[in-house]
Amino acid sequence: MWLVLCDPADRAAGWAYEGLRARGLAPLEQLSPQTLLGSTRTAHRVDRLGARFELSLPDGRVLDSRDVDGVLNRVASAPFGYLPFTTHADAVYAAEELSALLRSLLTCLAPVSVNPPCRYGLCGAWRSTAEWTALAIRAGLPVPPARISSSPDPEPRRPPAGRGDVLVLGEHVFGAPTTEDEEPYVRLARLAELDLLGVDLHCEDGQPAVFAGASPLPDLRPGGDPFLDRLLEHLTALSAGAP
Known part of the structure; x- marks a missing residue:
């Protein structure tokens, strides 16, 4: 089976899910991190043979990570809003535990995932503007003049x-x-170690476009049908290349 993992409010992921269904990809499920973490039964095993999990879906079916052929991973963060704790310390502890569990579940699917989790993000690394700009320069993309401040930017709560x-x-x-x-766009994705990357451009007064940012969680809809056609090919090829 194939999965689209995303927040319920992720319209771009919903668009991709519907497009893949229309192209005949089946069985295909759209699941949220809330579903993964809120399962009534979860079995997560890590041993010398690797890592795998089984969890019960809301309709009673069992999702076994070994049965997953390909994943479009759009999970930006673990959902913490529903945690029923009265103290901040308990909530922080539970959030850290849930985040670790979600990362481990996603890592089980990493060999067949588009944008698997890494050390600095659940669907690819979070990077500051300066880091993305440095990578864009290495990739050969034109960038605007950089402004560097001694005041650090606050860390984002989730990838933009x-x-x-x-x-x-x-x-x-x-x-x-x-x-x-x-x-250069392909080189940037390679440098960022991402299968899927969105690059934002800035144009002004008829000048050539320059790099304005990048994200492992872009809006997919501007790619239209050609993007969906290629995404279908990419996903169906993942299981063939998995160990």
Whole structure:
């Protein structure tokens, strides 16, 4: 089976789910992190053979990670809003435990996931503006002048959802200006260690577009049908390449 893992409010993920269904990808499930963590029964095993899990879905079916062929991972953070604790210390402890469990469950699916979890994010690394700009320069993208302050930016609570002016999926690029070389966008995704990357551009007064940011959680809809066609191919190829 194939999965789209996302927050219930993620409209871009819902659009991708419907598009994949229309293209015949089945069985296909759209699940939220709330469902993964709120299962009435969860069995999570880590041993010398690897890691795997089984959990009961709301309709009574059992989801076994070994039966998953491919995953579009759009999980940005673990859901903590429902935690029924009266003290801040208890809530923080429970949140950390749930986040660790969710990361471990997602790691079980990492070999067949688009944007698997990593040390710095559940669907790819969170990066500051300066870090993304440095990677963009290494990739060969034009960037605006940098402004550096001695005051650190506060850490974001979750990765920002980029506009996705340009989408990169594997070696394929969607939305790049027709006059530009697409290879720098692919290089940026490789440097960021992401299968799927959204790159935001800024244009002003008829000047060439410059790099304005990037996100592992972009809006997918600007890619249209060509993006969905490629996403279908990408997902169905994941299980073939999994160990």
